[in-house]
Amino acid sequence: MKVGYLGPEGSFSYGVAAANFRQKDLQAFHTIFDCLEAVESGQLTKAVVPIENSYEGTVHDTLDFLYHQGSLYVEKEMVMPIHHCLAVHPEMAAQSTHLTGIYSHPQALSQTKRYLHEHHKKIPQTVVESTAKSAQYVALHGQKEAVAAICSEQAAELFGLSIIAREIEDSPDNQTRFWVVSKKKNLTSQKDLKKMSVCLTLTSDHPGTLHQSLAAFSWRNINLSKIESRPLKTQLGFYFFLLDIVIDCPISLIELAFEEIHLLNGRIKELGAYPIKIIK
Numbered sequence: 001m002k003v004g005y006l007g008p009e010g011s012f013s014y015g016v017a018a019a020n021f022r023q024k025d026l027q028a029f030h031t032i033f034d035c036l037e038a039v040e041s042g043q044l045t046k047a048v049v050p051i052e053n054s055y056e057g058t059v060h061d062t063l064d065f066l067y068h069q070g071s072l073y074v075e076k077e078m079v080m081p082i083h084h085c086l087a088v089h090p091e092m093a094a095q096s097t098h099l100t101g102i103y104s105h106p107q108a109l110s111q112t113k114r115y116l117h118e119h120h121k122k123i124p125q126t127v128v129e130s131t132a133k134s135a136q137y138v139a140l141h142g143q144k145e146a147v148a149a150i151c152s153e154q155a156a157e158l159f160g161l162s163i164i165a166r167e168i169e170d171s172p173d174n175q176t177r178f179w180v181v182s183k184k185k186n187l188t189s190q191k192d193l194k195k196m197s198v199c200l201t202l203t204s205d206h207p208g209t210l211h212q213s214l215a216a217f218s219w220r221n222i223n224l225s226k227i228e229s230r231p232l233k234t235q236l237g238f239y240f241f242l243l244d245i246v247i248d249c250p251i252s253l254i255e256l257a258f259e260e261i262h263l264l265n266g267r268i269k270e271l272g273a274y275p276i277k278i279i280k
Ligand SMILES: O=C(O)C(=O)Cc1ccccc1
Pocket: 006, 010, 011, 012, 013, 014, 050, 053, 082, 105, 107, 108, 129, 130, 131, 132, 176
């Protein structure tokens, strides 16, 4: 088995992958897209990818791939607390009040926006592929340039960096949902499945189309825990909707709701039904 994750080692995705799979099965990728594409092409069995952060919302790279490119299924969700630190090269630790640049993944830069505004307002920020990549960059270049990484404490330690500030995330309850995806549909028994995610596309546009589709869930007493629209990437003003459905009824009832939506000319793309594991 080969399991891909957004690398290098030390990323949050790595932390989740390592908590679920054997070290020898893990393989690092540069981007979420590369990782998912490798599952799609059969080069990987599974991938671990972030899907949503409590502070910053949906990870668009993941959702857009699953809707537009993928024929992949979610087999498990993992929710992990996310703590960021600010780390520099150990030889720069004394000059850390005069930083020249801060590097990280866009999600990490966003999740620490207020901290950065308060403490490092004028310092240029550079986006890199992952938090661990920023730690790696600082380990390689941080001796000559006074640059800092926003990453996990584990990544800072792994790359031999000095931590100058801990728990700098703006929200104390910062959490990210990660999905394990594969080409195969989940075989887990229904009693362990907690949620189902689907993408809904409306093929006709008249007043109440979305309302009627959602009514297919509400009159069956099926609870939705999330709805979000994303551009179809065709023309301005055209969207698909991500729906997260709580599984507290037989799946056959949810499938009846899908049938009703089909009769209303709505299209459902199933992303999968999955158990949820909370990582402490
Ligand atoms: O960059 C990482 O370490 C990732 O795995 C992506 C990410 C970034 C910030 C929070 C959660 C996941």
